[in-house]
Amino acid sequence: MPMRTESYENQLISGDEIGIRRDSIKIKKRTTFAAHVSTLLLKRTEMNAILNTTPNAVFILTRDGITRCNRAAVRMLGVASLNELRNKYGRKGEGFLLRWPKNLLPLREDERPLTRALKGESVTEVVLAIHAETGEEITLRITAAPILAKGRIIGAVGIHSDITWGEQLSSNQAAAFTKQAGADHLLSQEQALRRQAENDLHRAKVELQALKDRIRSADIYPFHETNHTYHFGEVIGQSRCLENVFFRVEAVAPQDSTVLLLGETGTGKGLVARAIHNRSLRKHRPLVVVNCTALPASLIESELFGREKGAFTGASAQQLGRFEMADKGTILLDEIGDLPFELQSKLLQVIQEGEFSRLGSSRTVKVDVRIIAATNRDLYEEIRLGRFREDLFYRLNIFPITLPPLRDRKEDIPLLVEYFLEKFNRKLGKSLRHVTNETMGRLMAHAWPGNVRELESVIERAAIISPGATLQVLDHFETAVPVRAADEAKPLIDLERDYISEVLNRTNWRIEGDKGAAHILGINPSTLRGRMRKEGIRRP
Numbered sequence: 001m002p003m004r005t006e007s008y009e010n011q012l013i014s015g016d017e018i019g020i021r022r023d024s025i026k027i028k029k030r031t032t033f034a035a036h037v038s039t040l041l042l043k044r045t046e047m048n049a050i051l052n053t054t055p056n057a058v059f060i061l062t063r064d065g066i067t068r069c070n071r072a073a074v075r076m077l078g079v080a081s082l083n084e085l086r087n088k089y090g091r092k093g094e095g096f097l098l099r100w101p102k103n104l105l106p107l108r109e110d111e112r113p114l115t116r117a118l119k120g121e122s123v124t125e126v127v128l129a130i131h132a133e134t135g136e137e138i139t140l141r142i143t144a145a146p147i148l149a150k151g152r153i154i155g156a157v158g159i160h161s162d163i164t165w166g167e168q169l170s171s172n173q174a175a176a177f178t179k180q181a182g183a184d185h186l187l188s189q190e191q192a193l194r195r196q197a198e199n200d201l202h203r204a205k206v207e208l209q210a211l212k213d214r215i216r217s218a219d220i221y222p223f224h225e226t227n228h229t230y231h232f233g234e235v236i237g238q239s240r241c242l243e244n245v246f247f248r249v250e251a252v253a254p255q256d257s258t259v260l261l262l263g264e265t266g267t268g269k270g271l272v273a274r275a276i277h278n279r280s281l282r283k284h285r286p287l288v289v290v291n292c293t294a295l296p297a298s299l300i301e302s303e304l305f306g307r308e309k310g311a312f313t314g315a316s317a318q319q320l321g322r323f324e325m326a327d328k329g330t331i332l333l334d335e336i337g338d339l340p341f342e343l344q345s346k347l348l349q350v351i352q353e354g355e356f357s358r359l360g361s362s363r364t365v366k367v368d369v370r371i372i373a374a375t376n377r378d379l380y381e382e383i384r385l386g387r388f389r390e391d392l393f394y395r396l397n398i399f400p401i402t403l404p405p406l407r408d409r410k411e412d413i414p415l416l417v418e419y420f421l422e423k424f425n426r427k428l429g430k431s432l433r434h435v436t437n438e439t440m441g442r443l444m445a446h447a448w449p450g451n452v453r454e455l456e457s458v459i460e461r462a463a464i465i466s467p468g469a470t471l472q473v474l475d476h477f478e479t480a481v482p483v484r485a486a487d488e489a490k491p492l493i494d495l496e497r498d499y500i501s502e503v504l505n506r507t508n509w510r511i512e513g514d515k516g517a518a519h520i521l522g523i524n525p526s527t528l529r530g531r532m533r534k535e536g537i538r539r540p
């Protein structure tokens with residue numbers, strides 16, 4: 001089609017497209033200018049020859065639209081000239097629809113490779129189009145790049161290679177191969193399919209895992225946001241009320257003053273006692289702990305104050321009491337509210353005089369012991385009930401420190417959870433790292449009657465059963481505390497007795513172990529036994 005050839009050839013590099021005017025070039029001699037022009041014309045001829053020989057459609061797009069194209073281009077678009085192209089398809093050729101493979105919608109204007117190249121992008125895309133001359137769908141690989149002059153984009157060039165044939169060839173080859181392959185190849189085909197299926201499955205698993213991770217990470221409690229960490233010995237906390245405790249501990253620790261630690265069970269009185277001892281001048285001497293509930297009433301006197309040989313039947317040897325063991329050190333009298341009344345005066349004497357006599361001896365023993373007493377009982381109530389000596393109380397209540405219950409310092413819960421996670425990871429050889437927001441929400445909503453001890457048990461239980469990196473807490477927490485009408489109201493001590501009995505009933509009077517009442521109540525089994533003795537709670 002020579003006419004056609006002429007018309008687009010002229011469009012390819014036509015008229016003044018060389019863009020040289022004599023006055024635009026600094027030339028000294030007329031002959032030099034002529035030589036220059038003839039060189040350029042030669043280049044133009046070569047360029048036209050190349051472009052018109054290539055089977056690839058070449059377009060040049062500027063801000064004015066398509067300004068140049070080659071022979072393959074007009075053929076592909078089924079037009080005779082650049083003008084016709086612009087009339088039929090629009091100035092930018094936008095009417096020549098391109099679409100992504102596997103997508104029926106045409107590319108938007110800003111997705112078209114030449115438009116993107118005009119904005120400075122160098123692109124290579126595979127797209128589909130309809131060959132205007134043959135009417136067939138073709139696959140085009142379009143490579144487009146900006147044309148720069150002195151650093152400025154003056155246009156974009158797009159080379160459109162028809163790769164339909166190559167694609168068909170490869171699929172035809174595959175078909176031919178399949179035909180020839182016969183039965184022998186079925187096996188290897190099957191293997192290939194299986195491999196493909198395995199790969200797909202693997203990819204799906206990886207994608208699923210990534211999706212799960214994304215979902216989980218959106219749902220993971222951000223531990224790193226817990227700041228202002230207070231580590232006071234082993235005592236962990238960042239709440240204002242605990243800060244006040246730390247302040248009081250710092251103040252009293254270096255003194256020899258008696259300290260009375262008050263607070264519900266499991267609030268950390270034992271830990272604070274240790275922190276006080278470790279910050280005192282006595283830290284290199286022992287801290288002797290006596291649990292006044294755990295000791296049977298008949299033995300407590302000899303345990304505390306010692307005994308001489310033959311002091312009572314079965315006392316075959318002399319025994320040092322805990323006070324003597326703690327000489328120059330510290331004694332922690334835990335659960336002091338449970339100390340039998342008759343021994344309270346003897347304790348008072350030790351506090352006042354620093355001396356006592358062993359059981360079965362009249363000789364006094366002098367000791368230098370710092371006393372820390374701890375209780376979760378309301379000692380005023382105990383005094384009112386005649387169970388605790390008032391004078392002893394005032395001797396002990398020199399420097400009281402009250403440990404706040406966990407429900408009053410919920411902001412410490414995430415920090416404690418993180419601390420216990422690390423503790424049980426080490427102990428159980430686990431790698432738990434995450435707690436979901438939902439779990440943390442549940443932990444923070446619980447009333448924690450057993451305080452930090454109960455929280456610690458919950459985390460340990462959860463750590464044991466959690467297989468991966470995320471802590472799974474299966475415990476069911478009761479968040480609602482039943483409110484009683486005023487006329488039904490009972491003293492706290494009665495409520496406590498009722499609650500202990502109820503839990504014991506529930507556990508079939510089992511005290512120890514994971515399913516025992518002590519564990520549920522968040523107290524030591526010995527403490528529970530002491531309470532039962534004191535409150536007269538017996539198995540029916």
Ligand SMILES: Nc1ncnc2c1ncn2[C@@H]1O[C@H](COP(=O)(O)OP(=O)(O)OP(=O)(O)O)[C@@H](O)[C@H]1O
Nearest residue numbers: 234235236264265266267268269270271376452453
């Ligand atoms: N602030 C805390 N930081 C870290 N662990 C704590 C904290 N408070 C308590 N615990 C832990 O909780 C458990 C109970 O603590 P502790 O025995 O000191 O409580 P307590 O008030 O003396 O209880 P009880 O009155 O029943 O004797 C311990 O395992 C302890 O490590």
